Amino acid sequence: MALTSAKGKIPTGYAEEVALSESTFRSQYRAREAIEGPPSKKRKREGKGDSSVVYGAGAYKGPWAKYEEERPDASSEEEVEVEVEYEEDELEPQPEAPTKAGTAYEDDGSGKESTEFHGTEMYDYQGRTYMHVPQDLDIDLKGDLAGLKNYVPKKLIHTWKSHTKPITQIRFLPDSGHLLLSASADGKVKIWDVYHQRELLRTYSGHNKLVSDIDFNNDGRQFLSASYDRQMKLWDTEYGKCLNKFTTGKTPHVLRFNPDPSLNHEFIAGMSDKKIVQFDTRSGELVQEYDHHLGAINTLTFCDDNRRFISTSDDKSLRAWEYGIPVPIKFIAEPYMYPMVRSAPHPSGKYVAFQSSDNQIVVYAATDRFRQNRKKGFRGHNNAGYAIDVAISPDGDIVTSGDSAGFVCFWDWKTGKMWHKIQASDGAVVACAWHPRETSKVVTGALDGTLKYWD
Template structure:
């Protein structure tokens, strides 16, 4: 006869089960009470400006209802999308869920709800490879889409630059002229010219339509590391934008590509200059140039007279990467995700100026970001102060690349510690670490709507991340070796990756 279970134990188990049920009932009841409650809320923009009066709203108010309320307060003609934040937490479902995470849960005080504008259009995540473009006979080292998203340029270790037609996804021109690896390619903001440079110390300028060599810019005595065009809206009068180049000879040179002459040589770095950026602020002097490299200092230049305006010190090791929160709008010039036709350069300049002004208003002033071999990042307001906004730590190895989202709301950093980290674009506050790569992460590219991010790695894969849900959306294997370069077209339709396996791959939804 089997032994009978202990009566005391049965009673104890029954009591424990009843306690669990009663706790769950109490929790459900308190949640219902919370949603039944009211709260005083005040909408504020990211800069702290108040929108409308304080409102007494139910705690059960959903994110969609908050959106409708805000659109009415701002008197928007058509309903615009926004994301809402209660202190540090994003409101994803309703007010009560985020209210429950606050340290002091008092409905007596006024709750500030910070709203961030989102892109009206949505970019679909890339999910499949539609073309493998072969032709290069060495590793593909750099890729870049043209501002109007109709062409793609790639530079390779085989000393050639190739132009690809994106309508057919077939090769268009092979541009020969370099004598060594091509390390960088950059489109002019109006899309009519392409500059390329690399180990042979020469900068070549190509016609985007015909692939014809428009001239060689000679002057650097060491490999050229970075290329950057002047923003279209700050180019002087009717003239074409200038080009800035940095080199391992510790100099930054500014060129007039129309006549092929060097206008300025900026020489006060003591070590190789690895990165440059051309800001759209200070149109009176044609913008501002930032340069950084292996002397651990970021220098701020006046391109008009070549004077050094400032020095930004803070990094303890080589500076590898610079990014501006206006990079996207500067690079795309007059073009947006919507197709547009322009009569002449003057019309393009006017459109670029308008888009830049809108971008500056959206992201609350221009900011500069730097990443270094000392595992840290610095966020700067270089024309406001010499001291950084903040210093960001967390990466365990060197920071290889940093990139702002097109709306300036976020920035991401890629590191050799195999992670991609997400930070707040205004404050530099750490938000999330995306983990999934099993090799060094080399480069990043944002989608035009700032909702998605793609990263490429030594592990031969590209990965597409969802920013709002903070998770991996698509794993994109296919390359047979390390993936060195990535770019996302400005219309959001395609991602291009370049690899050591000598292939360019086009990824689409």
């Protein structure tokens, strides 16, 4: 059978009829096309037109002129190649290929943990480290706390300076308070002597970004650190060894050990992806996940004899949970509420104070109803734009907060009246903590990286 071209004039050869399945034909066709390439087409661009003509025939098209598609002249057996000129503004910039550094959080250098001892001597004459509670002081750091009465501090007695970037969190060693732990935006955690020479004792290095939170376990022999490098690490307080690492791939904002003695090996962490996660420090495994918030988690506070905890978030809500059960037992979200960025439980166990983003401290009940106590509100400071800490004195009578103008403020718990205001820094004071056993000792941390001890 004779085959002719589309115009029916030129004989193009003869072909025998062959029985060929469609799939065989397609595979052979693709194989031939891969060798010879697709049929060439001559591409020619329309004229750009006259720049003086706006509408109608011959109007100016410029770089928007289209391409005409024509088949090669049938009388010509050779293919005609036409160079197509592209305008510069037609070429779109190609996005750069993603690099591993932009997507991987494991290899960001945060895996290298180290520690350095800065103290005068590692051991005393009896071979004890700085973890030993000193007995040669005019205050008993091991006795009963009953009868402790707190007063507002008046003067600065010491300044610690070693961090190179803003302080983010400070914690006294539980019960005795003879050591002070500080975290900073420089990625370091440091521990300081509160008595004797008041020197820097040890630096814990293992994060390469801002350390967002730290928390001691019950006896203070271990502590957790959370960082914007998406890692949470468990440290040995005494020797500085990193004991374990935890991550979900998201940024942890806040973490808390469970204070219950039988569950002190577990901790919860509030993450940037709206979840609260629960880890076991012995196995390193994620054991529970609380996923109901609609924004990043800001605070976690244990209450009701540590059977429950309260969480707040950027979604301007408060939720209460039974520990280990991932369904909230209470949800509070009112139109007048603002995000609550820091929290402090009252020593009585009945209330929790929250630093609200509308320049006030609000109080909620820590019992079954979790209602806001409208009679208790503490105002007069400015916290807008900062996650400023709030602290309550060990006797429960004084509420303390930093201020974005560099003050540290003190209120009476019962009346809500501001007692005193101290200019503690030129920049914002973002961290504060009461000594657990002294009558009027408070530590503040500021954006300039300094820690100040007040009495």
